[in-house]
Amino acid sequence: xxxxxxxxxxxxxxxxxxxxxxxxxxxxxxxxxxxxxxxxxxxxxxxxxxxxxxxxxxxxxxxxxxxxxxxxxxxxxxxxxxxxxxxxxxxxxxxxxxxxxxxxxxxxxxxxxxxxxxxxxxxxxxxxxxxxxxxxxxxxxxxxxxxxxxxxx
Amino acid sequence: xxxxxxxxxxxxxxxxxxxxxxxxxxxxxxxxxxxxxxxxxxxxxxxxxxxxxxxxxxxxxxxxxxxxxxxxxxxxxxxxxxxxxxxxxxxxxxxxxxxxxxxxxxxxxxxxxxxxx
Amino acid sequence: xxxxxxxxxxxxxxxxxxxxxxxxxxxxxxxxxxxxxxxxxxxxxxxxxxxxxxxxxxxxxxxxxxxxxxxxxxxxxxxxxxxxxxxxxxxxx
Numbered sequence: 001x002x003x004x005x006x007x008x009x010x011x012x013x014x015x016x017x018x019x020x021x022x023x024x025x026x027x028x029x030x031x032x033x034x035x036x037x038x039x040x041x042x043x044x045x046x047x048x049x050x051x052x053x054x055x056x057x058x059x060x061x062x063x064x065x066x067x068x069x070x071x072x073x074x075x076x077x078x079x080x081x082x083x084x085x086x087x088x089x090x091x092x093x094x095x096x097x098x099x100x101x102x103x104x105x106x107x108x109x110x111x112x113x114x115x116x117x118x119x120x121x122x123x124x125x126x127x128x129x130x131x132x133x134x135x136x137x138x139x140x141x142x143x144x145x146x147x148x149x150x151x152x153x
Numbered sequence: 154x155x156x157x158x159x160x161x162x163x164x165x166x167x168x169x170x171x172x173x174x175x176x177x178x179x180x181x182x183x184x185x186x187x188x189x190x191x192x193x194x195x196x197x198x199x200x201x202x203x204x205x206x207x208x209x210x211x212x213x214x215x216x217x218x219x220x221x222x223x224x225x226x227x228x229x230x231x232x233x234x235x236x237x238x239x240x241x242x243x244x245x246x247x248x249x250x251x252x253x254x255x256x257x258x259x260x261x262x263x264x265x266x267x268x269x270x
Numbered sequence: 271x272x273x274x275x276x277x278x279x280x281x282x283x284x285x286x287x288x289x290x291x292x293x294x295x296x297x298x299x300x301x302x303x304x305x306x307x308x309x310x311x312x313x314x315x316x317x318x319x320x321x322x323x324x325x326x327x328x329x330x331x332x333x334x335x336x337x338x339x340x341x342x343x344x345x346x347x348x349x350x351x352x353x354x355x356x357x358x359x360x361x362x363x
Contacts, residue, residue: 029319030216034327036237075343082336091332096318104318105215112216117319120328130339134346138244145251145353160297167287174283178276205306208298213322215314223322225306230326234338241345248352 001054010052017045028124030112035124039131046136055143067137074130081119081126093118162203169196183250183260187243194239201232 001007025038050058085092095102096118103116169192176189205225211218213226250260257265295301309330310322317325327335 029321029324030214031321032212032214032323034321034324036233071343071346075339078336078339082332091329093317093329096316102318105314105320107314109215109218109220110320112320118317118329120317120319120324123328123332124324127335127339130342134342135240138346138349141350141353142248142251145355160291160294162297163291163294167291171284171287174280178280179273203297205300206298207300213310215320215322223310225300225303226309226322226326227306227331229323230331231334233323233327234334237338238341241341244349245345248349252352 001057002052006052010048014045014049017048018042021045025124025128026121027112027114029117029120030114035127036131038124039128039135042128042132043135043139046132047139050139050143055140055147058140059144062136062140064137064140067133067140071130071133071137074126074128074133077126078123078130081123085119093120095119162199162206166196166200166203169193169199181262183253183262186262187246187250190246191239191243194235194243198232198235198239201228201235204228 021038021042023038024033024041025035028034028038046062082091085094088094096104101115101117101119101121103113105113105116173189173193173196176185176192180186180189205228207222207224210222210224213223213229253265254260259265309326313322313325314320317329319325
């Protein structure tokens with residue numbers, strides 16, 4: 001565990017990293033970004049938490065069961081959205097034209113409108129959830145394995 | 154051959170792949186082998202992205218873009234998938250190196266070659 | 271002996287790479303781009319998003335993204351399976 005200054009600054013920074021990561025995930029259909037890129041930004045924030053605090057301390061906050069449930073939920077939402085338009089095709093974009101996310105932007109260069117995109121923003125959220133939970137679990141397991149050799153009784 | 158010189162990105166990708174072949178054939182340390190595979194992944198991703206460039210093109214995003222031709226978007230989508238797959242493969246390789254180090258106590262690939270029992 | 275065979279293999283592979291770089295199209299002027307021209311023209315009407323790359327990843331080629339999500343899931347499962355720390359019990363139960 002590092003000194004008190006590092007721990008306090010890390011606690012403050014994690015909020016900004018979370019907001020930045022969710023901004024990249026949510027605006028995936030307007031600016032460069034999307035599910036995978038935003039998920040990688042948030043996982044880098046979790047690695048910063050792992051470096052500042054002990055892995056034993058972090059294990060009390062991020063339970064493995066919660067991470068596993070989050071990852072499975074992301075995968076199931078993705079597959080459910082893929083199967084929902086099965087009337088026409090497998091990955092059919094069935095929300096274009098409906099009032100949920102279905103406005104169609106003007107052709108050519110335009111300032112973006114966030115309520116466009118059809119089924120794409122929902123898929124971005126599902127994939128972002130999956131990437132965050134999966135890579136956080138991998139990093140946490142590697143840190144616990146290499147430092148947990150002294151506590152086996 | 155009238156278009157020799159300025160294929161610099163393809164030359165850089167070929168150089169990266171060549172260096173990675175040298176590392177994989179001639180080095181014995183396990184961590185160096187993993188680094189060779191990572192350099193190979195970087196070379197292949199660079200080659201894929203530079204296949205779709207159009208001279209004078211802009212990024213293929215319609216939000217506040219200037220007029221003109223656009224770069225081809227399909228190789229960029231394939232590169233995204235390739236990066237994620239390389240991350241998964243590297244994570245599994247590092248896990249196996251951790252286990253080999255615990256069982257045999259050394260990072261030499263010659264010592265962990267013989268199968269026992 | 272092993273070094274000689276390795277050196278010959280390396281020279282053959284580097285020869286293939288150099289031959290490939292010399293014969294490829296000039297950088298910036300691709301040859302066949304009919305599919306990408308169609309996607310750039312029609313992505314805003316058919317999918318409704320401004321980002322053409324995201325619409326290719328999730329709508330035109332969504333099946334590849336499904337395969338990639340499966341690979342990520344399988345790799346995470348494999349890593350978590352190999353890195354288990356179990357406390358050994360003192361009694362021999």
